[in-house]
Amino acid sequence: MNHHARPNMPALDSYWMPFTANRQFKQAPRLLASASGMYYADMDGRCVLDGTAGLWCVNAGHGRREIASAVERQLMTLDYAPSFQMGHPIAFEFAERLAAIAPGPEGQKLDRVFFTGSGSESVDTALKIAVAYQRAIGQGTRTRLIGRERGYHGVGFGGISVGGLVNNRRVFPTLPGTDHLRHTHDIARNAFTKDGLPKHGAELADDLERLVALHGTETIAAVIVEPVAGSTGVLLPPEGYLQRLREIATRHGILLIFDEVITGFGRLGSPFATDHFGVVPDLVTTAKGLTNGVIPMGAVFAGRHVHDALMHGPENAIELFHGYTYSGHPAACAAGLATLDIYESEGLLTRAGDLAAHWAKAMHALADAPHVVDVRTIGLVAGIELQPRDGAPGTRAYDVFTECLARGLLIRVTGDIIALSPPLIVEAGQIDEMAATLADVIDATA
Numbered sequence: 001m002n003h004h005a006r007p008n009m010p011a012l013d014s015y016w017m018p019f020t021a022n023r024q025f026k027q028a029p030r031l032l033a034s035a036s037g038m039y040y041a042d043m044d045g046r047c048v049l050d051g052t053a054g055l056w057c058v059n060a061g062h063g064r065r066e067i068a069s070a071v072e073r074q075l076m077t078l079d080y081a082p083s084f085q086m087g088h089p090i091a092f093e094f095a096e097r098l099a100a101i102a103p104g105p106e107g108q109k110l111d112r113v114f115f116t117g118s119g120s121e122s123v124d125t126a127l128k129i130a131v132a133y134q135r136a137i138g139q140g141t142r143t144r145l146i147g148r149e150r151g152y153h154g155v156g157f158g159g160i161s162v163g164g165l166v167n168n169r170r171v172f173p174t175l176p177g178t179d180h181l182r183h184t185h186d187i188a189r190n191a192f193t194k195d196g197l198p199k200h201g202a203e204l205a206d207d208l209e210r211l212v213a214l215h216g217t218e219t220i221a222a223v224i225v226e227p228v229a230g231s232t233g234v235l236l237p238p239e240g241y242l243q244r245l246r247e248i249a250t251r252h253g254i255l256l257i258f259d260e261v262i263t264g265f266g267r268l269g270s271p272f273a274t275d276h277f278g279v280v281p282d283l284v285t286t287a288k289g290l291t292n293g294v295i296p297m298g299a300v301f302a303g304r305h306v307h308d309a310l311m312h313g314p315e316n317a318i319e320l321f322h323g324y325t326y327s328g329h330p331a332a333c334a335a336g337l338a339t340l341d342i343y344e345s346e347g348l349l350t351r352a353g354d355l356a357a358h359w360a361k362a363m364h365a366l367a368d369a370p371h372v373v374d375v376r377t378i379g380l381v382a383g384i385e386l387q388p389r390d391g392a393p394g395t396r397a398y399d400v401f402t403e404c405l406a407r408g409l410l411i412r413v414t415g416d417i418i419a420l421s422p423p424l425i426v427e428a429g430q431i432d433e434m435a436a437t438l439a440d441v442i443d444a445t446a
């Protein structure tokens, strides 16, 4: 059922695409054929400005020669080695380099690193480490995992269970012993907050006290939140919310996990959201920007107290029965090391902070465009929320998405929220171009 006459278009039938309306897509396929710097090119060679860093991951921009060369060198030196019971140098080297920039202040850095293959695997790993930690410190009744409404933590059974998206949950069984904090998204009180975080809603962290009272402290292992919820529409934490969540979790012996799969590696203007907000969790999940998105990889950063608690028992015993064939994959570590070199030499872990004021001004100028009900920005992220069409939610933003693409700008939409997160190498002029295209398109599709 492929309706494509173009000679360079591949056959479309066999590839079952993820999170995509496959049948609709294959009627009118959108394919990206190559990429360099801030731009993709489509099958006709037309340039498309990357307003989303791929899927929030290509932080150093596309086609970085240094990364490609490092991966090739590594593959020709050691392409693969067993990840269990055996080691290889580059995994240790990468973990040491990551430890130096790990989330948290000096002296409290979460500098013990467990490698995974993706964000979803990082989430499942962190949840399992949390439960294992509680058991290791004599709190074996603590197995309950708390997430938050409107949270996205990938698609593993652990991730969808703590996640708060009905579409990801309704068809599948979820883990018993999970529950959710209320979400913090409140346009009525916080729309168009211009400088800083939403002013209202810190008290929503007290919802953890409600769950403690409901389930009993001694049943809860961990609470996981995205410091800034990305995939569900760029939802910023109300001022003071994360601090309060930290205090309550500490008071009740509950581990706090920040899911930094999106916010990690410079997106907010600090290396991690942990640093940006000055709130230190016990575990941090990452992926995406870890390798500039070019080789699949994730990493969980653990505080030493968590790690060390699990390093007990008989000398010759495996401390944590968990891991992946591709944990610390040599090619991914090579990509990660070369990515870190670029981040550090080009100042990309803090560059979003330098551009944040310009970014915020450009994006908030869209507040007057038709049907815009909120604009939210932080670092180099923006969420522009549109009023849904009566009876046809999602269609307004989808129209904006397709028209932007026709005009050479790639954006992301989730429901009626437009999300922007360009590579961190973006120039001020390209930010202005994105804002101008969006303004025109929102007008034209209104």
Ligand code: PMP
Pocket: 118, 119, 120, 121, 123, 152, 153, 154, 155, 226, 230, 231, 259, 260, 261, 262, 287, 288
């Ligand atoms: N957690 C968060 C916060 C994410 O944004 C994502 C992906 N968008 C994931 C987990 C899952 O990552 P992956 O798709 O690599 O499994």
